[in-house]
Amino acid sequence: MEIAEDDRYSRQERFQPLGKEGQQLLGQSHVLIVGAGALGTSTAETLARAGIGHLTIADRDYVEWSNLQRQQLYTEEDARQRLPKAVAAKNRLQQVNSTIKIDAHVMDIRAEELESLIEGVDLILDASDNFDIRLIINDMSQKHRIPWIYGACVGSYGITYTIIPGKTPCLNCLLGTIPLGGDTCDTAGIIPQAVQIVTAHQTTEAFKILSGHPEALRGKLYSFDLWRNESMNVGIGDAKKESCLSCGPDAVFPYLSAANQEKTDVLCGRDTVQIRPAQRQTLNLKETADKLDRVNEGQIESNPFLVSFSVGAHRMVIFADGRALIHGTKDITEARKLYHRYLG
Structure with missing residues (x-):
């Protein structure tokens, strides 16, 4: 039986806003995913199957048994071997789509490490587990004028927001506006459905950016609580601050400085x-x-x-x-x- 490689993305191409031209743009794109936990594995698989041409995945951790409940790329054998998550993710994704380029980096991301990965990147997806890293991503995004998509989830709650340098408020502008909290998956738990909702929104926004449809972006901060059957779109355009040191006219990118790490x-x-x-x-x-x-x-x-x-x-x-x-x-x-x- 002949394998129809040309048919691989046909269902995506039949989606009129994307089409063959949009698919070609996806295939020429380079996405950096910071973190290979629940969000990182889910977004990476979605983008790999969609034909994003180049994925770079960075994570400092290794696979543990408690990860298998929601981190969808990993197997029991990965946990037995304590395989680094970035390596295990690359191994699985290469089986999912052998036609794309995947780089795996086992590293603790700070400003210096992120700077070493940023060249040629079209979009950064946040799949990290703490705000120190997110603020570094935010400043790096502003410095290099690269869009990034913030995402987080814990319990049954999730939140995501797309940041476009020069157009939207940045994460530093929003400090004090968005709920940060102190809960983690280890202290409050998490249900995998919350991960999938954040993934769906992050990767859809990624499609819009990479296929050349910025007009379709949500433009609002989206949050939800699945257990409470609540969701909310918050318009935060007015939150952009001229005095912001990360994205204002006098930006100095404070979170790339050692003093703020x-x-x-x-x-x-x-x-x-x-x-x-x-x-x-x-x-x-x-x-x-x-x-x-x-x-x-x-x-x-x-x-x-x-x-x-x-x-x-x-x-x-x-x-x-x-x-x-x-x-x-x-x-x-x-x-x-x-x-x-x-x-x-």
Whole structure:
């Protein structure tokens, strides 16, 4: 039986707003996906099947059993081998579509790493797990005039927003407007349907940008809660600030500066990493302890000054200013992973 390769994208091409010309543009596009967890795997598979010509995937983590419930590219064998997520994602996507180019990078994304990946990229998709990285993506997007699509989900809640440099408010403009929260999938859980809704909106917006249809973009921030049967489109055009240091006329891209990035130190003579958030926080330690107690089965210890708990071979000590000590490791990447897993 002859394989009809030319028929591969026929159903997409029959969608009139896209057509053959739009499909050709998708095939010439390069998308960078930051993160290969639930959102990253879902968006990567959608774009690979759709024929995006070049995908670059960057992630610092490896596959664990708890990922298999929602991170759709991974298998039990990937978890047994603790295969890096970026590598496992590339392996699977090459089986899905062998005609596209896929680059996998096992790295902890900060400004320097992102700068090394940005050349030739047409669009950045956010599939990260914390706001430090998102603010770096935002500044890098503004610096290089590359659109990016913010996306996040936890529990049954999700949110997404498309940012076009020079036209829309950037993420820095929206700080204090959008709900940031402190919950993560490890503390509040997540249902896979929330992932799929965010994926659908992110990748549809990606199609519009890459196929040359910016007029079809939503132009609003979209959020939803599937369990509560709620959804909302919020017009935020007025949120764009002339004084914004990320996208205003006097932009200096503050989150690309070391002064505004998370600080990590391996403490001298101790098997401990200290992490300090880029901006000083004020945590409610009782609420933090209660939240962690729900997922750590009574291993929480607290006093008016700190919260301490064990996770595997590590002990985390969290202070009211957001600073944390991760005992039992000198590996900064591992320490960051634990910090963002439990503190968001």
